[in-house]
Amino acid sequence: MKITKERFNNIADMVKLSLIKEEETKLNKDLNQLLDFIETMNEIDTDDVVPMDYVHSLRNVYREDIATDLSTKEEEHANAPDFMDGYYVVPRILE
Amino acid sequence: MKRYETVIGLEVHVELSTDSKIFCDCSTRFGEKPNANTCPICMGMPGALPILNKKVVDYAISTGLALNCTIVKNCMFDRKNYFYPDLPKAYQISQLYFPIARQGRVTFNTRDGNKSIGIHELHIEEDAGKLLHDSDKKVTLVDYNRSGVPLIEIVSEPDMRSADEVVAYLDKLSSMLSYMGVSDCKMQEGSMRVDINISVRELGDTRLGSRTEIKNMNSFKAIRRAIEGESKRQIDILIDGGQILDETRRWDDDKNKSIRMRSKEEAQDYRYFPEQDIAPIEIPNEWIHKLHRLLPEFRDEKIIRFQKDYGISEYDARVLTSSKEIADLFEDTSKLYNLPREVSNLLMVEGMRILKDNYLDPEDLRLTPESLSKLIGMIDRGEINRTKAKAVFEEMCLKGVDPEDYMKRYGLEIINDDKKLRLVALKVLEDNPQSVSDYKKGKTKAFGNLVGQTMKAMNGKADPSLVNTILKELI
Known part of the structure; x- marks a missing residue:
């Protein structure tokens, strides 16, 4: 399966990458090689293999429902490029 | 088409x-x-x-x-x-x-x-x-x-x-x-x-x-x-x-x-x-x-059971079960003092009005089944009249007061003292000879005036039915 230029640009767009021409060519090639590799794996018969949807053996890891105040807010707020009247400020977004 | x-x-x-x-x-x-x-x-x-x-x-x-x-x-x-x-x-x-x-x-x-x-x-x-x-x-x-x-x-x-x-x-x-x-x-x-x-x-x-x-x-x-x-x-x-x-x-x-x-x-x-x-x-x-066992009785089941267990109408059961808080309050109070119609009445009419007037949710009511059952008992025994009971009920809802303490503090209890009532009634009859003679001539309205004067003299704390009886006896 080859990735079309259109699909490549669409993916780059979704993950917010702005690429120069050389990077685009290189990454597109890499991506297609990766897909070829996966194509090869597709030849293996996995009908009887249960899909692994979680890599650890951990199950049921929970915390109790207790609210505490960590008070790291000032640090968090200071991390933001723009903070005003208690709010984080981002470029204007309209639905 | x-x-x-x-x-x-x-x-x-x-x-x-x-x-x-x-x-x-x-x-x-x-x-x-x-x-x-x-x-x-x-x-x-x-x-x-x-x-x-x-x-x-x-x-x-x-x-x-x-x-x-x-x-x-x-x-x-x-x-x-x-x-x-x-x-x-x-x-x-x-x-x-x-x-x-x-x-x-x-x-x-x-x-x-x-x-x-x-x-x-x-x-x-x-x-x-x-x-x-x-x-x-x-x-x-x-x-x-x-x-x-x-x-x-x-x-x-x-x-x-x-x-x-x-x-x-x-x-x-x-x-x-x-x-x-x-x-x-x-x-x-x-x-x-x-x-x-x-x-x-x-x-x-x-x-x-x-x-x-x-x-x-x-x-x-x-x-x-x-x-x-x-x-x-x-x-x-x-x-x-x-x-x-x-x-x-x-x-x-x-x-x-x-x-x-x-x-x-x-x-x-x-x-x-x-x-x-x-x-x-x-x-x-x-x-x-475990969670299945903990599921509560839901509204539809409660509506049916309330009619059966407490003899209230379907409409009342619907209003009372509109929130679990009110439904529980109704049921727990009725278990403590068995007068479900009175409980239902107070909660439905006064309770709902208080919620609406004060923009409150049922969980904000400070009423407990214990305090409400005391008030119901007092109404039942004629120790408080309905108007006063409503006022006390409102205080209970909003401030969580105990009805007995509240009544004592503000002297709201009804006076059922026969002797005292007779003395007051006699004085009222003496002071209002015109009304007395009007009543004797068949003007029933005049009797209402005498009852009103007696109640006023008692600061509204007398039992109106007792006042009625006494006045009729005295005239």
């Missing part, structure tokens, strides 16, 4: 009543200062590790059971990727492939008999932050207090046919969820939000028409208008020979019409994949059985 029917399915988002958020120990309290309830986890800081709140799973299982669903014993979370500032991680942790519950059913009464709505699935996810658009400064402000508040999304089958059915379904859902304590379902605070999937088709057609989705509705009135408006818009298109487009729309309640947001082609590509930060959930049967 062709006839059409509307086909509606709902996605209902419900904020759960946990103390802390779904993946971190920030508070979920509503109405705090912006960005007061946040931490590196719900702010999506790199390296922060979310851990699932166990109560969220409890609540989701309980809800699944209440909606007659099959619990998915091996379920897990998925990552829904999207780039929007309401979730700083740039993804929402949700459930796509293995939602916690599937294939349920909700039944409720309508004017045309019982209606049953299929539940497609129920899944757990996190809520996102709130955006405020500042038109002056051309910026958007973000408050992340809501980011990470636990949600369950209840997805129905397209089984509803009218706005009435939708409202009845939502009423039933919110009643069940509040009875379980899973959510307060306050639409005005956004703890219950509804996406409406709506299509129309010719009556008798079994295929589904192209549907539109109307996002984020948060009032019953607007939902009703949106369904009626959108249904009409679609039917008009079909009558004109047009085609309905599969798209997402927004309901503008001021303009009373829906507005296109995005089409299917523009739909987001969420690139879902299994969430690796949260361990999968394995639900043993014991967990399910």
Whole structure:
């Protein structure tokens, strides 16, 4: 399966990458090689293999429902490029 | 002329009543200062590790059971990727492939008999932050207090046919969820939000028409208008020979019409994949059985039982069970003092009025079954008249006062002292010879005046029926 230029640009767009021409060519090639590799794996018969949807053996890891105040807010707020009247400020977004 | 029917399915988002958020120990309290309830986890800081709140799973299982669903014993979370500032991680942790519950059913009464709505699935996810658009400064402000508040999304089958059915379904859902304590379902605070999937088709057609989705509705009135408006818009298109487009729309309640947001082609590509930060959930049967045993008696059952056990009317039973708090108060008080009609009367008439006048919710009432049963006893024994009882009841609701203490402190008890009443009555008769003679001439109105004068002389604390008897004797 080859990735079309259109699909490549669409993916780059979704993950917010702005690429120069050389990077685009290189990454597109890499991506297609990766897909070829996966194509090869597709030849293996996995009908009887249960899909692994979680890599650890951990199950049921929970915390109790207790609210505490960590008070790291000032640090968090200071991390933001723009903070005003208690709010984080981002470029204007309209639905 | 062709006839059409509307086909509606709902996605209902419900904020759960946990103390802390779904993946971190920030508070979920509503109405705090912006960005007061946040931490590196719900702010999506790199390296922060979310851990699932166990109560969220409890609540989701309980809800699944209440909606007659099959619990998915091996379920897990998925990552829904999207780039929007309401979730700083740039993804929402949700459930796509293995939602916690599937294939349920909700039944409720309508004017045309019982209606049953299929539940497609129920899944757990996190809520996102709130955006405020500042038109002056051309910026958007973000408050992340809501980011990470636990949600369950209840997805129905397209089984509803009218706005009435939708409202009845939502009423039933919110009643069940509040009875379980899973959510307060306050639409005005956004703890219950509804996406409406709506299509129309010719009556008798079994295929589904192209549907539109109307996002984020948060009032019953607007939902009703949106369904009626959108249904009409679609039917008009079909009558004109047009085609309905599969798209997402927004309901503008001021303009009373829906507005296109995005089409299917523009739909987001969420690139879902299994969430690796949260361990999968394995639900043993014991967990399910335990929660099943803890399910409360729901409203519909209570309505029937209250009529039977307490001899009250169906209407009264409906009003009393509109919230679990009032229903419990009624029942616990009636167990302490067996005069259910009196309890029901006070709660229904005065209680509901007090809630409305003071903009309170039933859980804000400071009344206890103990204090209310004392007041009922005092009314029953004639120690307090109804007008005064209402005033005391209001104090009990709002300030949590004890009726006996309150009466003593303010001297509100009724005076049943025969001797004392006779003396006062005699004085009244002496002072009002005109009324006495009028009464003797057959003017019944004059007697009322004498009763009034006696009550006034007693500061309203006398038992009116006793005053009546005494006056008649004396004249």
